[in-house]
Amino acid sequence: MNPPIQLYNTLARQKQPLRTERPDRVTMYVCGPTVYNFAHIGNARPAVVFDVLARLLRHDYREVRYARNFTDVDDKINAAAAAEGVPIGTITDRYIDAYHEDMQALGVLAPDLAPRVTEHIPAIIDLVQALIERGHAYVEQAHVLFHVPSYPAYGQLSGRRTEDMLAGARVEVAPYKRDPLDFVLWKPSSPAQPGWDSPWGRGRPGWHVECTAMIGQHLGFPIDIHGGGQDLIFPHHENEIAQGVCAHGTLYCHTWVHNSFVTVNGQKMSKSLGNVLLVRDLLAHAPGEAIRLALLSTHYRRPLDWNARRLAAARQALMRFYASLAKAGQLPVLAGVPPDAQVLAALRNDLNVPGALARLHALRVDLDDATTDTARIQAKSCLLASAAVLGLLQQAPGRAMAALAPSDGGRTMSAHRVQALLDERRQARDCRDFARADALRDELEAAGFMVEDTRQGMVVRPMGKEPA
Template identity: 70%
Template sequence: MGSDRIQLYNTLAGRKEPLSTELPGRVTMYVCGPTVYSFAHIGNARPAVIFDVLARLLRQDYACVLYARNFTDVDDKINAAAAAEGVGIDTITNRYIQAYHEDLAALGVESPDLEPRVTEHIPEIVKLIQALIVSGHAYEAAGHVLFHVPSYSAYGALSKRKTEDMLAGARVEVAPYKRSPLDFVLWKPSTEDQPGWASPWGRGRPGWHVECSAMIGKHLGKTIDIHGGGQDLIFPHHENEIAQGTCANGALYCRTWVHNSFVTVDGQKMSKSQGNVMLVRDLLAEASGEAIRLVLLSTHYRNPLDWNDRRLSQSRATLNRWYTSLARTEGEAHADWSETEPDGEVLEALRDDLNVSRALKRLHELCHLLERAESAEHAQEAARAFRSSAGPLGLLQKPAHQALRELHGESIESAENERSSERIEALVRQRQEARRQADFARADALREELELLDIAIEDTPDGTRWKRAGRSIF
């Protein structure tokens, strides 16, 4: 089973295209994972969540999905962190790999099929570099091995950069052993106090770009169907991957390139100097993982996402409404929706370049159908459809009462008893004002919002009265 119904924006082509795969019914996807020297921040979490959704969608349409996300576990920043603590790099990388797994699990991110580590692929890296030297695309100089960029005429196609512009922007002080200022390192020498491996060019360690190409070649083949990562990786990392992978293998490197955009915080670029780096584990102390996940999905992946308290509040409110509706129907039981097919409109939206906003709109409609179910049997059926349709987005996968406790950080009974009437009173006043101004569309919308909070309202000559119609949590 395969599908050409999925449309993805291909960075290389500069447009949306039907997904094309090398083999019918099978799709391979590689996503650049983290360099593990510190805890993950929301900028690291966004691609993990985005490509988790894509992997879930692919598994709806393909019989075989092979998804790899790597760990870069040798790097100068890792070396510096290990030296500062007086430990080996394994101590640093194992610590932060475990933390990364914990954080992503809390966000509902499923494990990929493969998680290759750079340090486990040194022989493959050496072999790839040797192939590039033999084919005339790489050379040894001063203990380094470098890829000779002018040897690959298509360089710059992914980033849409011209070679002359890249040369003009190159730093004035270029290493004297480079044949071209654009040439990049495939292998570099290591000092005695740095991690290193034996190679034909002496003891050393790989350059960053060659690592991914070697791991892809071993696990996924010469040509892959989808390569993903953050927008910041387009140049030079992915541009260099294409050059070395194509030249080493003499084949197309990747069919479709998918990149997510940046995360800002309250409109500002996230950086240590700004003091606004948002670590996932710090956010998890304030909010449920599912609420954080929904924020990360709230903006189309190709657009910048601005993280702020308002978004997190909206995410909590949405999940509260959804799980409250499910709790009324399912009670304390853990519902089984595994045999129910996801809604076609949700899948259709996701197949359109991961149009999550349209998928979420449909989930709101499915929630509305659940709340308006005319019988217990219809409610159970609607609940199963609702849950299964949220599955491709990695949402609504927990028992409703457990999820509500996580959202509120307290028991359901306590949340219900302590719920304030201030918001309800405010909505009622807004509706009265809308009716006074003859804005009946706004008044109807506010009535519906109150009904979703399980509030019954009655308009009388003496004003509007309201009461709680049943069990609900806000």
Template identity: 70%
Template sequence: MGSDSIQLYNTLAGRKEPLSTELPGRVTMYVCGPTVYNFAHIGNARPAVIFDVLARLLRHDYACVLYARNFTDVDDKINAAAAAEGVGIDAITNRYIQAYHEDLAALGVESPDLEPRVTEHISEIVKLIQALIARGHAYEAAGHVLFHVPSYSAYGALSKRKPEDMLAGARVEVAPYKRSPLDFVLWKPSTEDQPGWASPWGRGRPGWHVECSAMIGKHLGKTIDIHGGGQDLIFPHHENEIAQGTCANGALYCRTWVHNSFVTVDGQKMSKSQGNVMLVRDLLAEAPGEAIRLALLSTHYRNPLDWNDRRLSQSRATLTRWYTSLARTEGEAHADWSETEPDGEVLEALRDDLNVSRALKRLHELCHLLEQAGTAEKVQQMARRLRASAGLLGLLQQPVQTALTALCGKSVEPGTRRMPTEQVEALVRQRQEARRQRDFARADALREELELARVVIEDTPQGPRWRRASEVMT
């Protein structure tokens, strides 16, 4: 596959560009992971799911993919949580790293190749800071080491902010030991009751920004191909990463910067004060992980995603329809579906800056083709194609009956008794009335019931039309 086949929106360039890699056939990607002092919420889950899809696409197109996602396991919030419980920071971070792994596994997120932790890279962090001091980009003051922002002329390129404008708009109290108000901390002293490590500047701990640059340097090299994370990290975190990495190594830090947008809940910003922080594990008690995953993918990654009950209900109904169609092949010889090449249109959509909406539209079409298949051989062929294509999105990877039981509490057996026409039409009328009254949850539930009976319903400007999915011909 050519290196220019995948197009991604590069935040640094401000436009969509062909993916460029340092080595042909090999791509490196680093994504900022969580600070582990609490359970993951859907704002944490969105980038994990999005970059999981990107990693799946990269692995399809490239012979070698090296994907790293870190854990920030030393931080003032972690320190506060540990102090409140009277335990070491390891007790807090290990607990929430395990919970994070459990939650993401339930969402179908595959493990990255590397999961570096900050506390395991203190020596690399110290060496990076020493290199910055030696090159004249950092200085020691009052027990701190700071990066001197004016020493890097390209500062602000990622966030499109000019240093002079940032200085003019600064309203924060500036530490007296800073040479410039924009300078940021690379190393800070620790008190006796705070976690700390020995360093040339005394016992202390790293600043937030330097951690990722050091881990990238150790595991992925001086220049990486893709750096990902949430939009909230563009400034100051990723801006500061570029400054550190470029100045320490004298080389390009990253070729392509990819950022996902925010998550809101029923139109409101998610925050503790609003009481609307949606934890992944709480949602998993209400819905299958695959439905949550599809809901998180239902809006383009660069657009804000509003989380609400209707979105989750629609995702559940979509998966129910797809798995119900696949139920026609359950028990048949389709174990080799994972070796099937994904559909070309799904691949084309994902290569176009992860156009998941277009990919999902094609999956609906593939499901329709499966339902229309007239022979057992054609059914198997279309089922394999649907599974392989959905696999790029991390969907339809479960046994059919297991998935349907999770989605709607009951399985579907191939050859399910036909629902009488009078009952079908009654349910269609009930669903239409529910839609008229904007009771979308009820409408989706009725659609699920019809799909379980292998009745396909299509909404048209003239009203709903229904038909039975074709029976398998042997």
């Protein structure tokens, strides 16, 4: 039996062994995008993080049910559709297709379920009706609202006091609310807005009720893992818990997992700053695997600052991996070789991807240092099996290296400068100043040159060019 997976549970504020309703099965729901525009790098981080978690779960459990939704009815979607004079489905279909393309380029596997809100209106109406019948919701001015004081445990997930919640910018204060914290479950639609018939008139669902209804229809309660970005803890996930517990009278979710924010060059992403980085724009300049590795290079619970250096470091690291695999390119891969135990141990420890990546580098060195074909075959097979759990190194080395190489092939650095850096690096290695030697190698690789240390000495060649 595999060692237990430990995850930081936001609700408990500590790492805990993963608890599942069934010993051989895991259910996981992750909040997906609201599809009114292309995905940005902040949308990509949870997709990549929870893709790694899903891969680990599939290794450790016989059955995994992973759902990631699309919010395809929303005021921002309505505005985009009105601006183009098209139905909301035209907008949402366009950006759902684009999201699939972008995530596939990042190596994100499709979840088992990708429910859309508009396909679950009957389930949403049933959930709202149940909350009214149980005294947790009320109808006022054609709105249906959840009455927060009816759920005394409200605030446990975020740990916020009532006055702190009211100070939050995302809590709407309206005259039809009995309590300022009450939130909308159903709201009326004008003739120009999308809407569905309901017992309370033609309207559309509130944001928070949607996920609870989709979870109830596809996974059941309690689910084992609920994931999403840190910004969703309050009010979205707090409200999910309240309405789910009150409607069904059962625990909503065992473990809440949240990834931290993405900044760009030290600043929060915002339209006003003009620094919102779209995934597809990044893909025009860098391979998806490099973007994926850059997103994984910081632990998921720590803020990640996106910058050119981070992406360049990811490209360089992948170049080293693929160069080692290229040298073993003619050797077969053994079927059934398990991932490295230390890689799995790092991932089971609250998804410690940086620790797993450090171990992958050690496995690459093992491959380089292997002295027999038998040892090289075993090392290569173990490296590839271990990297697969992270969604890395699954391409043909030659093709991957060609994609990773700078488009100018390193021609921006003169031959004289290349030789000077090589001489300085050789001197640094002779003096056992390996930190300086590594920095010089990184500078050469950033300029498009691959540097290898062999028994015969240093070998340098343009990236993407196979060794002779």
